Amino acid sequence: MHKLDIMFSELANKIFLEVIVKYHVINTVDQEFSNPYKKDKHLLEHLLYRKCWIDTVQWHYEDIIRDPQIDPVAALTLKRKIDASNQDRTDMVEYVDSYFLDKYKAVSVNKDATINTESPAWGVDRLSILALKVYHMNEETTRVNATEAHREACAIKLNILLEQRVDLSTAIDQLLVDISAGRKYMKVYKQMKMYNDDELNPVLRGEK
Numbered sequence: 001m002h003k004l005d006i007m008f009s010e011l012a013n014k015i016f017l018e019v020i021v022k023y024h025v026i027n028t029v030d031q032e033f034s035n036p037y038k039k040d041k042h043l044l045e046h047l048l049y050r051k052c053w054i055d056t057v058q059w060h061y062e063d064i065i066r067d068p069q070i071d072p073v074a075a076l077t078l079k080r081k082i083d084a085s086n087q088d089r090t091d092m093v094e095y096v097d098s099y100f101l102d103k104y105k106a107v108s109v110n111k112d113a114t115i116n117t118e119s120p121a122w123g124v125d126r127l128s129i130l131a132l133k134v135y136h137m138n139e140e141t142t143r144v145n146a147t148e149a150h151r152e153a154c155a156i157k158l159n160i161l162l163e164q165r166v167d168l169s170t171a172i173d174q175l176l177v178d179i180s181a182g183r184k185y186m187k188v189y190k191q192m193k194m195y196n197d198d199e200l201n202p203v204l205r206g207e208k
Contacts (some may be wrong), residue, residue, distance in 0.1 A: 008176055009169030012048055012124060016131035019052040029060050044099055051092040052128045058085040059132050089125070096121035097188045100179070110182040116175055119188050123172040130168060134161050 015037075023031070033053055037045035064070070065078045097119045140146065140154035178184035 007173075009127065009173050011045070012127055012172075013131060013165070013169065015045055015048045016052045016128055017135075019049055020056055020131060020135045023053070023056045029057050029064070044096075047092065047096050047099060048124070048128075051089070051096065051124065052131065054085060054088050054092060055125075055128045056132060058082060058089065059129075059136075061085060093119075093121045093125050094188070094190065096124055097186070100176070101186055101188060104179050104186065107180060107182050109185045113183055113185045115187055116184055119186060120172060120175055120179070121188075123168065123175065127165070127168055127172065130161065130165050134158065134165060137161055 018036075035046055035049050035053075037049050039046045061078060061082050065075055065082065070078075100120050137154055137158045141151050141158055143151065146154075175184060179186060
């Protein structure tokens with residue numbers, strides 16, 4: 001049993017909070033990105049940091065594009081950025097899964113081993129989004145220009161999100177322990193998204 005398997009969610013949640021706090025220092029979607037974790041020395045941390053940064057920027061893209069007064073041209077430009085961000089997000093999930101595939105490649109899989117409904121990295125994807133929900137819901141519980149009823153309602157929602165994070169963290173850690181022990185095995189499918197492909201999307205290949 002690997003120590004990292006047990007502590008993985010703690011590491012991930014710590015890095016996700018680092019990312020979100022760092023983003024909100026400047027709090028603009030066009031700020032420069034810098035990864036404090038070196039790819040050659042701290043690969044997992046590097047991937048987790050990059051993954052959550054993509055999610056954090058996209059979170060704020062989604063806020064901006066819902067402005068009812070947004071200029072249509074600006075909205076289209078932003079929609080393209082969201083599309084690109086979604087592709088980056090999917091790519092990062094696959095990079096994280098590749099890390100785990102390599103990490104556990106020597107594990108002897110039990111004959112009765114089962115496959116999980118999702119890969120470890122898709123659990124990580126949900127954990128990263130959950131970190132953003134927790135951060136922003138917590139902000140709403142202390143927002144001074146909101147009503148007391150609003151803050152109380154958000155406090156109830158925050159408690160549910162925190163419970164959900166404990167459950168999801170536990171499930172991811174257990175999955176990694178099971179994979180490392182051969183009780184579960186990984187089988188990762190590429191997303192094969194069609195709408196970004198020049199050959200698979202009929203609009204991109206010029207068909208009407």
